[in-house]
Each structure stands twice: as structure tokens, then as C-alpha cells.
Amino acid sequence: MSEKEYIYFPGCSLEASAIEYDMSVRKVLAALGVKLIEPDDWSCCGSTPAHSVDHVFAAAVAARNLAIVEKMGASTVITACPACLSAFKKAHLRMKKEEGFKKEVNAILDEPYNCGVTAKSVLQILVEDIGPKPVAEKVTLDFPDLKVAPYYGCIINRPPEIMEFDDPENPMAMDNLMTSVGVKVCDFAFKVECCGAAFGVAKRKMVNELSSKVLSMALDAGANCLVVTCQLCHQNLDLRQGQINNTMGSSFNIPVLFFTQVMGLTYGYSPQELGIDKHNIQAEGLLKTRRPVEERIKEEQEKAKAKKPKAKKAEEEES
Amino acid sequence: MSYLAGKELRIVGFLCNWCSYGGADTAGVGRFKQPTDLRIIRVPCSGRVNPLFVVKALLNGADGVLVSGCHPRDCHYSDGNFYARRRLEMLKRLLPFLGIDERRFHYTWVSASEGARWKNVVTDFTKAIHELGPFHQKEEKTECS
Amino acid sequence: MRVGVFICHCGNNIAGTVEVAKVAEAARMMPGVAFATTYMYTCSEPGQEEIKEAIKREKLDRVVVAACSPRMHEVTFRRTVEKTGLNRYFFEMANIREHCSWIGEDKELNTNKAIEAIKLAVEKAKQNKPLFPAKFKINKRVLVIGGGVAGMQAALDCADGGLDVVLVEKSPSVGGMMARLDKTFPTVDCSICILGPKMVDVSQHEKINLYAYSEIEEIKGYVGNYQIKIRKKATYVDWSKCTGCGACIEKCPSRNAFDYFNFGVAPARAINIPFPQAIPKKAKIDAQFCRQFIKGKCGVCAKFCPVGAINYEMKDEIVTEDVGAIIVASGYGLIDLDKLPEYGGGRYPDVISGIQYERILNASGPTSGHIERPSDHAEPKTIVFVSCAGSRDKSIGIPYCSNFCCMYIAKQAILTKDHIPDSRSYVFYMDIRSPGKGYDEFTRRAQEEYGVQYIRGRVSRIYPKGKKMIVKGADTLLGTQVEIEADLVVLATAVTATTDARTLAEKLHISYDPHGFYVESHPKLRPVETNTSGVFLAGACQGPKDIPASVGQGSAAAAKVLSIFSKDTLESDPQIARVNTNICVGCRKCIGTCPFGAIEEQQLRDGRIIANVIETVCAGCGICNSTCPCGAIQLQHFTDNQLLAEVNALCLT
Known part of the structure; x- marks a missing residue:
């Protein structure tokens, strides 16, 4: 496989509260032969607080980073954080579309941004640039107990005209990725339901209610674990799970993993290497049973063999 | 009668009766406000527009010429607009050889129901002609390619 | 002057x-x-x-x-x-x-x-020069495209008026959408009971020649004299022999064909008759599902057909008909459920469309009129109707109202209560649009007598929870969110133009709007005419409309045809091309460009070959005029001199 290179923007939370997301992204992409280059002197992406006050300022904060990437001679920047992604895409698209807006933004910046950088999520490059086959080839371990509900959250693919990725109502990227690495995926109806997002401080009760619905739907779908792409979702679902249980009178105990952590597990990394031990709800129980992936493949082949004669018989009967 | 110098430029439009003239009517009925520079000549079909009409208009004093017909495959006369497309595209490439900036001539397709689209066509073309300025007051330099 | x-x-x-x-x-x-x-x-x-x-x-x-x-x-x-x-x-x-x-x-x-x-x-x-129209004879036969209620009404009115009618229907039976309905609003009349007699009249009228399972291949000519090529699609059953006994259907082993008539509510056989009242009641094979065609061996239907009507070798056949006027009544389509992912359309079997529910309610439908939901065939007790599913939604390119959904939802809710007295129905609506005669009374009745719960607001999401479908939405009158646990969800899917509406319009040379609906000559005063003389519109091909409006338009279009056919000759438009024989050099360029074949060669007495315009065929586009290198052929009323006079009036000042 030819070596791939990407400019990688970690963003603030992946250096702190969601450092395990960063760890797992780096591990998984390294395993897939992808080299990550972190831009020098990157700064805040301009997410949440800035754009509710001043759009030009918010875009300038984002564009500062894009201009750095542009200067490095790259046309793509990847990030794992959906909020960074959204901030980059919004700033880029509006500056590209509106000449006046671009001028206003660039007037604030030392280095102007010339709209030459496309921002993509780690999920997007895994699906579009690398593809399911190389992703599957790296798998060494199988976790037969793991049944995941993929939870995409609100912004990784919405609004569709800005994010330009996957189906806005029924996204499948993570479902397919999980299937590629051999993890059982449950049909989950709340893939893009709201978790309460950044209201965790201001309206804690509302966030608890909304997140509790997501958790309970995951159980209904038959899952024992949630897989997420967003560290804010992770915070609401994992860190606040105890809080949810207190306010809602529930007794959830559902581990919430980043999709890259699940991939890393199947690639043979230890939970500690992937930072899974940093989570509030521990996933140990689900990860106890593990076996080489060859065993599963063999088992599947045998099952398929056992099924076939039956299907043939039924067809014969029909005619 | 001269056009109101300074305020307007001279733009001539050849519109096919069935689609574009109807589209301009629809725009009028919908009160879609447009610049006033355009004067409309009604022809049965864009295929009736002899490229020489366009040249004649430009050489005789027009600052811009617009031809609009039915959308391809939707021509009232089967394929009149296909003939128009061939001839007018050829004309567009020929104009620089006559010393005329080819941006002074534009052809497009607007159907009878597309009032809003007609408004945009007129607004954009008028704006483009105003950006080019009056044709006959300055020598135009066009590169022959 | x-x-x-x-x-x-x-x-x-x-x-x-x-x-x-x-x-x-x-x-x-x-x-x-x-x-x-x-x-x-x-x-x-x-x-x-x-x-x-x-x-x-x-x-x-x-x-x-x-x-x-x-x-x-x-x-x-x-x-x-x-x-x-x-x-x-x-x-x-x-x-x-x-x-x-x-x-x-x-x-x-x-x-x-x-x-x-x-x-x-x-x-x-x-x-300008004085021009004088010529007269030409007209062929007093009429083509009606589409055998739904509008087309049948138009065909019957024309035939009763003494005209020969050629009726072309795309599907294997006439009846259209109305034949699929269970009841009609606001009278709750049985739909097929009032439509059936009309269908029989159409098949038995000696003046009507019906081509079922046929499509328009090509249209040539002009008002008074059209030449139509009709493609009779291969049915693989010789309809002159088929008696409609149904023995073939019973024995057909391919049981998973898509049922177009029932909108896929239940699977059909590969050889089928769409519904019991079909006219003509003849079987046809859907080759894409038939084992004979897929695997190359089966032949069961041929074996069991008592009259030997099955013919696997059958090919499409092209027939030609000459007519003088055309009525287009090609009907409408509906958006696919999977265009509505927020409602789980296409993903969850218990989220169905209004027309599918209509088939489930229908006594001759796949469930024999017994209401059951597709997933487990259980009788639903809580049913949620979602109006404007796609309609009035700019985000999917349908900004218009689909006209009749509010009414049929009220009807279906009433029928549901009649079928299952202990059921509860909910309707999510944006506005209740019931402007017809007796319509508003009808929607009131649904609410007041039948206890249908109307909730003003939009549905945001539909998802399964156990055996139930959870419908989550807003009640904008109460200002709250609501969640309803439903057994079945019915979406009033938006009305669209048919998939081939644009292709047909191009064959007819009529215009269509951005949504594919045909454009009438004037929205208020010429609602059934088109800008192409001799072509008239009826029914929902012009825009979503209900049965009475479609029937009214069918009759109106027929009246228009009868009125132009009340004369034996029509005046031709003198705005046609004319050749100046002194200038024409006989280069024949105009002959090659004329889209109508209206120009022929003519030999003058001195032996010169020149072009000659056939007056009745020329449509007056003027393409020849701008082709002619020497200006010999001139389109009257739009001659070079006339158009240049206009150009000069504008420019030479």
C-alpha cells in the first residue's frame, strides 16, 4: 500500500478531555499506513462561542488555520472533531461564495486565506480515500460480545449542503466501517438524534433527558455499546451517564466508544493504548472474549455452507 | 429618439414566440423587476434568427444582443433551437474577428413558465453589458485567437 | 402610409x-x-x-x-x-x-x-404585407392519451359527439388512479362502482378504438392532420385469444413480481391481470420477473392456458393512426417513499403511502379490504396520517400543494374507523385544505363524528420501537412536542408529474413547467388549451387535481375538439415560408433543414429546379429563411426586411 499523507488538525478537546480520541485516531491511521502532519502554530477553530457573536470573526478564526494549511501546500485538512470540521467548512464555503465576506475576513488575518483547502473528517477519509478493503485487511481480533449502535450526532453530516458527506437522515458511513472490521452493528433509529450538545452546563436537565433517550433506544435496538464520532456526544453520553441515571431514575451502564477505538481494538491494540480505560463507563466486560479473526471467518464459512443446501431445497420444492 | 444617455445602454433581444417571449410575459405578470435597457423583437423561433441580424444590430448601434429560445428538445418546432445553437455558437466565436467583444452577445434558453429565470437572464446580461460599457464610443480591442 | x-x-x-x-x-x-x-x-x-x-x-x-x-x-x-x-x-x-x-x-x-x-x-x-389564409380539410378523428378518468371522459364525450376516438393507455387496463381507490370523498361513494360503468362504456363504444398497454412512439403533423405512431408493447399473451379466465395466473410459479397496480403492497405473479374489473380483462407477462425469460425455462402458463394464447416470442408492434386533434390526459405520479428518509420511508414496512393504504382498504385489494399492516399482518389499532409528506417542501423541490391529500386523508380516517371501530386515528397537518363543495363539512365530520384527532404541526421523525412506530412531531397549537405510538403510519406522498411526462411533451411540442406538469395556454381563460393548436389537456397532467376537476377538464377538452371539428375545413395560418422563384438558385439547403419536410423540389418550365413550400405542412418557424444563402425563401410576416426594420428602428438613431 502506498503511503498516504494528511494534514491533521487535532483541535482543543482532542488534546484534553478527549485525548483518547486523538490517541486512537493516530494509532488506527498509522496502522493503515497514513502519515499525519500536525500544522505548526494551529489555533482555535472558532467553533461554538465565536459564531454566535460575530460571523466574520468566527470565520477568521477558522480561516487562520486553513491559511496555515494552504501555506503548507496542501489542499486537504482532516480533523476528528465534528465541530472543527463544521467551523472549517462553513468558513470556507461562505468565503468561496461571497467575495465581500472573504475580503472582510482576510482583512483581519495576517495571512489571507485563498479558499484552497477542503476540510474532511477522519471518518470521511477512511470511507472515501482508504476504503473498506484495506480497513478490513488490518483486522486481527474479533470481539464476539460487542454489539454496537452507531451514533453520528447532529453535525458530522448536516446541514447536507455544507457538510457534503453521507445521508443526512440515515447515514451509513460508520455502520459500514464497523461491519468492515467485523463488529456486529445494530439497526439504530436514533443515529442523528440530538444528544443535547453544548447545553450540558446551561440546561443540564434537558441534556440528560435527550441523552437518556439515545441510550435507551440503543438498548432497544439490542446494542450493548454506543460508537460515536463526536467528543461532545461522548461527554454527554459517557461522562454524564451517572447524572442521567440520577435525574431520570434509570440504571444505564452502556460503554460509549469512539469508532476509532473500536477499530483499534480489532487491529490488536490494547484498551490502554487506545485510552479506553479513560472512559467513565468501563467496557472491559464486553472486551473480555476475544479471538483471532480467522476463527470468526471460519465459523461464518461453515454457517454459510450449512445454509446453502437448505436454500436450494426450498427452491426445488417451489418448482 | 435616442435612448436616455447615461442611464441606459442599447440592448436588443430576439425572443422566440413560444418559450422565451412567454417567459418574459410570465416575468411581467409576476412583477419581477428588471433593468429597462432591453428592447424585445419577437420571432417565431430562435432558428429564425439569422446571425447577420445580430451582427447588423451590433454594428448599427446596439451595445449588446441577447437571443433566447426554448430549451433544447422542447422547441415548438422540433429542432429550431438546435439550428440556432449551432449558428449562434459559431457567431459567438466569429465576433472577435469583426472587432466585437463576444461578451456583447449572449444566447440562452428560457421556457414560458420560467419568469424568475428570465428576470435573472435580463439582469445578468444587462449588468455584463454595463460593465463592458457603451460599444461605439470607444475602440474595442479584441484579441483574435 | x-x-x-x-x-x-x-x-x-x-x-x-x-x-x-x-x-x-x-x-x-x-x-x-x-x-x-x-x-x-x-x-x-x-x-x-x-x-x-x-x-x-x-x-x-x-x-x-x-x-x-x-x-x-x-x-x-x-x-x-x-x-x-x-x-x-x-x-x-x-x-x-x-x-x-x-x-x-x-x-x-x-x-x-x-x-x-x-x-x-x-x-x-x-x-407589413396583406396575407390571406388558405383552407384545408381536417381529419375528424381524435387521439386521447391516457385512459384514466379524465381521458375516458374526454374519449366518451368525443365519441358520443360522433368522432372516431383512438384511446391509448400505457398500462394494461384503463381506469387510472381512480380505479385503485376504495371510496371517493366527500360522498364515500365506491370508486370502482362509479368508474366501472364508464370503463365498460369505453370498451364497448363502437367509436372508440382502445390501445391498452401501448405508448406514443412518434407524433407528426399539425392540427387537423396528425400522424401518430403507437407502440403496442409485447404482452406475450395473444389478446385475441385470451379470455381472462385466470388459469395461468393461478399456476404461475413466479410469485414475487412487483404489483404495479397495488403499488407493491403484496407481490404479484409474473403473469397477471391487474384487477378484477380490468378493461380489457386480459393477462400479460412481466418479463423481468418471468422464469421463462430469466432462466429460459418454465412454460407453465403456456401449458395451462386453455386457448393457447401464450406467446413468448411476441415482439412490440408499431401501428399508425391518423387524427386531427389530440387530448393529453396522461395523469400524475407520486414521489417514492424513500425520498422521505426522516419518516423512515422505504426503510420501515409499516410506513406506507396513501395510495398503498387505499389498496389495503379496498375490497378487491391484496388484503380483501381487511386492514392489516405489512410487517406482521396484524390489525392496526392506532394509525397516524402525515399530510404534506413531500408536498410544500422546497428542500426536495416540491413547493406546491398536492391538492387532494387533505381530503383523502379525512376519507381514509373515516373508513378506518368504519373498519376497526376501536381504532384511533391521528392526522398531522399543516393546513386543512378543503375548498370544494361539501369538502369542509367532510373534514369536520371526520373530526366531530369519527373522533379523528387532528394535530396541527409537522412530524420530525418516525422510528420503530418494538412492534410500534413512534411518530414524533410538534403540536403548534398547544406549543408542545408530541409522540404517538402507532401501529401503522400513512404518508400522504406528494403528487408529481409522471416519469415520462417530459418525453411525451417533447413529442407533442407542448411546454411543461419546472415540475413536469404541462402548461396551459392561459391559466385563467384557456385552461385546457395548449400553445400548440390541436393539442388539449385534461386531468392531473396539467397539475394535481381531484376527480370532479379531472372529469370537468376531460369534458371541456372534448368540447374544444368538437368545436374545432364542427367545421369541415380549417384556416391555415398564412405566416408561412414563401419562395421567390426569381431568386431561388435551387441549392436545396432549405429542404435539408426544414423539421417538417414542408419543402420540396419543383421544376419550372424552363427546367430550373427550385424549392417549393407545401403550404399545409409548413408550420412557420422560419428556419429555412435564415438558412437560405440568397434570401429567396421568406417567412411571411417575419421577413428579413420586416425584422431588419425593427433592428434599424432600435439601433440607427
């Missing part, structure tokens, strides 16, 4: 943004203009009288009216002018309303623009 100019105020429509007095003053100064005046409403009777009097008094020989679009009133004023003995082609119209007063905001610029529009018309009028 004495040109008279009449400038219309059109109330305030023109006079509001154009200084008409100034315009008249300027017109009087134009060379050739002998008289110019303004009038409040030129198209009114006194307005027209004024024109006639002025023609006589001022000895005018050319007339220009500056008013609305010629597409509106050119015919009116030509008639006025003709009444004074002037040739109608001495009349010209300047459009100072749609192209001027209504679109410009600056009065000075508008006034100037109006003056120039008149100048253009005056110069054109001065170049």
Missing part, C-alpha cells in the same frame, strides 16, 4: 408607471404615424369601436396597439381591424405592459421604453 397608434392605459397597469400622454405625443412625431391616442381600456368594446372609427375617420391603413402582450390580445385586435376591411396582418402590437410597465420602476425609463416599443411596431407595420 397612414399608421394609427392606440395606447392603452390598462387602468393603472400601464398608466401607473408609464406617462401615456407623453408616449402618444412622441408617437405622433414618428414618420408615417397619422394618428395617435390613448384610451383607458383599449380591449373593451368602446375601445375597439374607437379603433374602428379612427380607421375610417383618419383613413388609416396600418394599426399599432400598445398595450399588453400580443400573446394575450393580438387575436382580438386583428379581428377588430379586419371588421373595417383592413387586412388583419396590417396590425401590430407593442407590448408595453408585461415587458415594460410591470417590470420597470423608473417612470422616465419606462416611458422611453414604451415609446421605443411603439417605434419598433410602427416600423414593422409599415413593412
Whole structure:
């Protein structure tokens, strides 16, 4: 496989509260032969607080980073954080579309941004640039107990005209990725339901209610674990799970993993290497049973063999 | 009668009766406000527009010429607009050889129901002609390619 | 030459943004203009009288009216002018309303623009020559495209009026959408009981020639004389032998064919008759599902057919029919459920469309009228109806209202209560649109007598929870969110044009709007005519409409055809190409470009070959005119000289 290179923007939370997301992204992409280059002197992406006050300022904060990437001679920047992604895409698209807006933004910046950088999520490059086959080839371990509900959250693919990725109502990227690495995926109806997002401080009760619905739907779908792409979702679902249980009178105990952590597990990394031990709800129980992936493949082949004669018989009967 | 110098430029439009003239009517009925520079000549079909009409208009004093017909495959006369497309595209490439900036001539397709689209066509073309300025007051330099 | 100019105020429509007095003053100064005046409403009777009097008094020989679009009133004023003995082609119209007063905001610029529009018309009028129409015979047969209720009504009215009718239906049976309905609003009449007799009439009327399972291949000609090629699609069953006994269907081993008639509510056999009342009641094979065609071996139906009607070798057949007029009643389509992912459309079996529910309610439908939900065949107790599923939704490109969903939802809710008395129905709506006769009373009845819960608000999401479907939405009247645990969800999916509407329009040379619905000649005053003379519209192909409106339009279109056929000859439009035999060099370029084959070679007595225009075939596009290298062929009323006079009027100043 030819070596791939990407400019990688970690963003603030992946250096702190969601450092395990960063760890797992780096591990998984390294395993897939992808080299990550972190831009020098990157700064805040301009997410949440800035754009509710001043759009030009918010875009300038984002564009500062894009201009750095542009200067490095790259046309793509990847990030794992959906909020960074959204901030980059919004700033880029509006500056590209509106000449006046671009001028206003660039007037604030030392280095102007010339709209030459496309921002993509780690999920997007895994699906579009690398593809399911190389992703599957790296798998060494199988976790037969793991049944995941993929939870995409609100912004990784919405609004569709800005994010330009996957189906806005029924996204499948993570479902397919999980299937590629051999993890059982449950049909989950709340893939893009709201978790309460950044209201965790201001309206804690509302966030608890909304997140509790997501958790309970995951159980209904038959899952024992949630897989997420967003560290804010992770915070609401994992860190606040105890809080949810207190306010809602529930007794959830559902581990919430980043999709890259699940991939890393199947690639043979230890939970500690992937930072899974940093989570509030521990996933140990689900990860106890593990076996080489060859065993599963063999088992599947045998099952398929056992099924076939039956299907043939039924067809014969029909005619 | 001269056009109101300074305020307007001279733009001539050849519109096919069935689609574009109807589209301009629809725009009028919908009160879609447009610049006033355009004067409309009604022809049965864009295929009736002899490229020489366009040249004649430009050489005789027009600052811009617009031809609009039915959308391809939707021509009232089967394929009149296909003939128009061939001839007018050829004309567009020929104009620089006559010393005329080819941006002074534009052809497009607007159907009878597309009032809003007609408004945009007129607004954009008028704006483009105003950006080019009056044709006959300055020598135009066009590169022959 | 004495040109008279009449400038219309059109109330305030023109006079509001154009200084008409100034315009008249300027017109009087134009060379050739002998008289110019303004009038409040030129198209009114006194307005027209004024024109006639002025023609006589001022000895005018050319007339220009500056008013609305010629597409509106050119015919009116030509008639006025003709009444004074002037040739109608001495009349010209300047459009100072749609192209001027209504679109410009600056009065000075508008006034100037109006003056120039008149100048253009005056110069054109001065170049005009008298033209005289020829007469030609018409073929008094009519083609009706589409055998739904609108098309059948049109066909029956034409046939009763003594015309030969060719009725072409795409599907294997006439009846259209109405044949699929269980009941009709607001009377709750049985749909097939009122439609069935009409279908039988169509099949038995000696004046109607029905081509079922056929499509229009090609249309040539013009009003009075069309040549139509019809593709009779292969049914693989010889319909002259088939008795409709159904033995083949019973034995057919391919049981997973898509049931087009039932919108896929239940699977059909590969050989099938769409429904018991089908006309004609003949079987056909869906080759894409038939084992004989997929695997190359089966032959069960051929073995069991008592009359030996099965013919796997059958091919499509093209037949030709000559007619004089065409009525288009090609109907409508519905958006697919999977266009509505937020409702889980296409993903969850218990989220179905209104038309599918109609089939489930129908006694001759796949469930024999027993309401059961697709997933587990259980009887649903809580049913949620979602109106405007796709309609009035710009985000999927359907900004319009689908017209009849509010009404059929009320009907289906009422029928549900009749079928399952202990059921509860909920309707999510944006607005209740019930403007027809007896319609509002009907929706009130659904709420008041049948206890249907109407919730004003949109549904945001539908998802499964156990065996239930959770419908989550807003109640905007109470200002709260609601969640309903439903057993079955019915979406009133948006009405669209049929998938092949655009292709058919292109064959007919009629226009369609951005959504694929056909454009009528005038939205208020010519609702069944198109801009192509001889082609008329009926039913939902022109826009979503309910049964009475479709039937009304069917009859109206028939009346239009009967009225043009009440004469034996039609006047041809003299605005056609004419060849100047002295100039024509016989290069034959025009022959190659004419889209209608209206130009032929002619040998003069001196042996010269020149072009000759066949008057009745020429449609007047003028393509030949701009092709001719020596200007020998000229489109009358739009000659090179006339158009250049207009160009010069604008530019040489």
C-alpha cells in the first residue's frame, strides 16, 4: 500500500478531555499506513462561542488555520472533531461564495486565506480515500460480545449542503466501517438524534433527558455499546451517564466508544493504548472474549455452507 | 429618439414566440423587476434568427444582443433551437474577428413558465453589458485567437 | 402610409408607471404615424369601436396597439381591424405592459421604453404585407392519451359527439388512479362502482378504438392532420385469444413480481391481470420477473392456458393512426417513499403511502379490504396520517400543494374507523385544505363524528420501537412536542408529474413547467388549451387535481375538439415560408433543414429546379429563411426586411 499523507488538525478537546480520541485516531491511521502532519502554530477553530457573536470573526478564526494549511501546500485538512470540521467548512464555503465576506475576513488575518483547502473528517477519509478493503485487511481480533449502535450526532453530516458527506437522515458511513472490521452493528433509529450538545452546563436537565433517550433506544435496538464520532456526544453520553441515571431514575451502564477505538481494538491494540480505560463507563466486560479473526471467518464459512443446501431445497420444492 | 444617455445602454433581444417571449410575459405578470435597457423583437423561433441580424444590430448601434429560445428538445418546432445553437455558437466565436467583444452577445434558453429565470437572464446580461460599457464610443480591442 | 397608434392605459397597469400622454405625443412625431391616442381600456368594446372609427375617420391603413402582450390580445385586435376591411396582418402590437410597465420602476425609463416599443411596431407595420389564409380539410378523428378518468371522459364525450376516438393507455387496463381507490370523498361513494360503468362504456363504444398497454412512439403533423405512431408493447399473451379466465395466473410459479397496480403492497405473479374489473380483462407477462425469460425455462402458463394464447416470442408492434386533434390526459405520479428518509420511508414496512393504504382498504385489494399492516399482518389499532409528506417542501423541490391529500386523508380516517371501530386515528397537518363543495363539512365530520384527532404541526421523525412506530412531531397549537405510538403510519406522498411526462411533451411540442406538469395556454381563460393548436389537456397532467376537476377538464377538452371539428375545413395560418422563384438558385439547403419536410423540389418550365413550400405542412418557424444563402425563401410576416426594420428602428438613431 502506498503511503498516504494528511494534514491533521487535532483541535482543543482532542488534546484534553478527549485525548483518547486523538490517541486512537493516530494509532488506527498509522496502522493503515497514513502519515499525519500536525500544522505548526494551529489555533482555535472558532467553533461554538465565536459564531454566535460575530460571523466574520468566527470565520477568521477558522480561516487562520486553513491559511496555515494552504501555506503548507496542501489542499486537504482532516480533523476528528465534528465541530472543527463544521467551523472549517462553513468558513470556507461562505468565503468561496461571497467575495465581500472573504475580503472582510482576510482583512483581519495576517495571512489571507485563498479558499484552497477542503476540510474532511477522519471518518470521511477512511470511507472515501482508504476504503473498506484495506480497513478490513488490518483486522486481527474479533470481539464476539460487542454489539454496537452507531451514533453520528447532529453535525458530522448536516446541514447536507455544507457538510457534503453521507445521508443526512440515515447515514451509513460508520455502520459500514464497523461491519468492515467485523463488529456486529445494530439497526439504530436514533443515529442523528440530538444528544443535547453544548447545553450540558446551561440546561443540564434537558441534556440528560435527550441523552437518556439515545441510550435507551440503543438498548432497544439490542446494542450493548454506543460508537460515536463526536467528543461532545461522548461527554454527554459517557461522562454524564451517572447524572442521567440520577435525574431520570434509570440504571444505564452502556460503554460509549469512539469508532476509532473500536477499530483499534480489532487491529490488536490494547484498551490502554487506545485510552479506553479513560472512559467513565468501563467496557472491559464486553472486551473480555476475544479471538483471532480467522476463527470468526471460519465459523461464518461453515454457517454459510450449512445454509446453502437448505436454500436450494426450498427452491426445488417451489418448482 | 435616442435612448436616455447615461442611464441606459442599447440592448436588443430576439425572443422566440413560444418559450422565451412567454417567459418574459410570465416575468411581467409576476412583477419581477428588471433593468429597462432591453428592447424585445419577437420571432417565431430562435432558428429564425439569422446571425447577420445580430451582427447588423451590433454594428448599427446596439451595445449588446441577447437571443433566447426554448430549451433544447422542447422547441415548438422540433429542432429550431438546435439550428440556432449551432449558428449562434459559431457567431459567438466569429465576433472577435469583426472587432466585437463576444461578451456583447449572449444566447440562452428560457421556457414560458420560467419568469424568475428570465428576470435573472435580463439582469445578468444587462449588468455584463454595463460593465463592458457603451460599444461605439470607444475602440474595442479584441484579441483574435 | 397612414399608421394609427392606440395606447392603452390598462387602468393603472400601464398608466401607473408609464406617462401615456407623453408616449402618444412622441408617437405622433414618428414618420408615417397619422394618428395617435390613448384610451383607458383599449380591449373593451368602446375601445375597439374607437379603433374602428379612427380607421375610417383618419383613413388609416396600418394599426399599432400598445398595450399588453400580443400573446394575450393580438387575436382580438386583428379581428377588430379586419371588421373595417383592413387586412388583419396590417396590425401590430407593442407590448408595453408585461415587458415594460410591470417590470420597470423608473417612470422616465419606462416611458422611453414604451415609446421605443411603439417605434419598433410602427416600423414593422409599415413593412407589413396583406396575407390571406388558405383552407384545408381536417381529419375528424381524435387521439386521447391516457385512459384514466379524465381521458375516458374526454374519449366518451368525443365519441358520443360522433368522432372516431383512438384511446391509448400505457398500462394494461384503463381506469387510472381512480380505479385503485376504495371510496371517493366527500360522498364515500365506491370508486370502482362509479368508474366501472364508464370503463365498460369505453370498451364497448363502437367509436372508440382502445390501445391498452401501448405508448406514443412518434407524433407528426399539425392540427387537423396528425400522424401518430403507437407502440403496442409485447404482452406475450395473444389478446385475441385470451379470455381472462385466470388459469395461468393461478399456476404461475413466479410469485414475487412487483404489483404495479397495488403499488407493491403484496407481490404479484409474473403473469397477471391487474384487477378484477380490468378493461380489457386480459393477462400479460412481466418479463423481468418471468422464469421463462430469466432462466429460459418454465412454460407453465403456456401449458395451462386453455386457448393457447401464450406467446413468448411476441415482439412490440408499431401501428399508425391518423387524427386531427389530440387530448393529453396522461395523469400524475407520486414521489417514492424513500425520498422521505426522516419518516423512515422505504426503510420501515409499516410506513406506507396513501395510495398503498387505499389498496389495503379496498375490497378487491391484496388484503380483501381487511386492514392489516405489512410487517406482521396484524390489525392496526392506532394509525397516524402525515399530510404534506413531500408536498410544500422546497428542500426536495416540491413547493406546491398536492391538492387532494387533505381530503383523502379525512376519507381514509373515516373508513378506518368504519373498519376497526376501536381504532384511533391521528392526522398531522399543516393546513386543512378543503375548498370544494361539501369538502369542509367532510373534514369536520371526520373530526366531530369519527373522533379523528387532528394535530396541527409537522412530524420530525418516525422510528420503530418494538412492534410500534413512534411518530414524533410538534403540536403548534398547544406549543408542545408530541409522540404517538402507532401501529401503522400513512404518508400522504406528494403528487408529481409522471416519469415520462417530459418525453411525451417533447413529442407533442407542448411546454411543461419546472415540475413536469404541462402548461396551459392561459391559466385563467384557456385552461385546457395548449400553445400548440390541436393539442388539449385534461386531468392531473396539467397539475394535481381531484376527480370532479379531472372529469370537468376531460369534458371541456372534448368540447374544444368538437368545436374545432364542427367545421369541415380549417384556416391555415398564412405566416408561412414563401419562395421567390426569381431568386431561388435551387441549392436545396432549405429542404435539408426544414423539421417538417414542408419543402420540396419543383421544376419550372424552363427546367430550373427550385424549392417549393407545401403550404399545409409548413408550420412557420422560419428556419429555412435564415438558412437560405440568397434570401429567396421568406417567412411571411417575419421577413428579413420586416425584422431588419425593427433592428434599424432600435439601433440607427
